[in-house]
Amino acid sequence: MFSLVRNVSNVTKTAVRGKHSLPKLAYEYTALEPIISREIMEIHHTKHHQTYVTNLNAAEEQLAEAQSKKDTTKIISLAGALRFNGGGHINHSIFWQNLAPDCTKPSEELKCAIDEQFKSFDAFKKEMSALTIAVQGSGWGWLGYNKKTGKLQIAALPNQDPLEASTGLVPLFGIDVWEHAYYLQYKNVRPSYVEAIWEIANWNDISKRFAAASSAK
Numbered sequence: 493m494f495s496l497v498r499n500v501s502n503v504t505k506t507a508v509r510g511k512h513s514l515p516k517l518a519y520e521y522t523a524l525e526p527i528i529s530r531e532i533m534e535i536h537h538t539k540h541h542q543t544y545v546t547n548l549n550a551a552e553e554q555l556a557e558a559q560s561k562k563d564t565t566k567i568i569s570l571a572g573a574l575r576f577n578g579g580g581h582i583n584h585s586i587f588w589q590n591l592a593p594d595c596t597k598p599s600e601e602l603k604c605a606i607d608e609q610f611k612s613f614d615a616f617k618k619e620m621s622a623l624t625i626a627v628q629g630s631g632w633g634w635l636g637y638n639k640k641t642g643k644l645q646i647a648a649l650p651n652q653d654p655l656e657a658s659t660g661l662v663p664l665f666g667i668d669v670w671e672h673a674y675y676l677q678y679k680n681v682r683p684s685y686v687e688a689i690w691e692i693a694n695w696n697d698i699s700k701r702f703a704a705a706s707s708a709k
């Protein structure tokens with residue numbers, strides 16, 4: 493087994509070399525309080541994320557067996573489970589790193605890109621929050637990097653659809669708006685959760701992702 497998961501590329505490497513496992517958090521379950529409670533963090537990590545990992549491993553095992561038998565019908569039938577559970581694993585692995593108890597700020601390069609793309613940080617925050625709050629049902633809001641245009645882009649996706657596999661955008665910052673991410677604390681008031689999460693955004697991590705994405709050829 494290989495321990496997870498410092499970035500998305502490691503998720504892919506792990507998939508090739510062995511079973512996926514739940515990544516350890518860089519902080520305690522209480523560290524993001526009062527924005528996110530210990531109870532939510534513990535359940536979200538040890539139950540929800542773990543379930544995506546377990547089900548992804550099961551789907552990949554079935555895929556390997558189907559491939560060995562050249563069972564195309566079975567291979568095709570696994571696409572939904574791979575997308576949902578693989579997306580859940582990728583998305584949450586990014587999400588935990590996108591958050592931090594410390595006060596952080598975007599790098600100068602990212603701040604410039606945000607100002608250029610959205611006019612100001614406040615305008616960006618407002619636009620991404622609105623798009624994320626408006627997700628129908630369960631899903632995610634994202635800040636991504638478009639390698640073709642060299643620009644930042646925000647997006648919202650349903651369920652556990654992974655950003656890069658679905659849109660080509662490199663994920664920089666994701667906001668989980670599944671009810672399991674906030675309901676125990678914020679009840680049905682999703683806008684309050686989305687507004688609060690900006691206070692624990694890990695701009696060191698988001699800036700590193702931006703630097704890597706914008707320097708990659």
Ligand SMILES: [Fe+2]
Nearest residue numbers: 540668670673
């Ligand atoms: Fe989640």
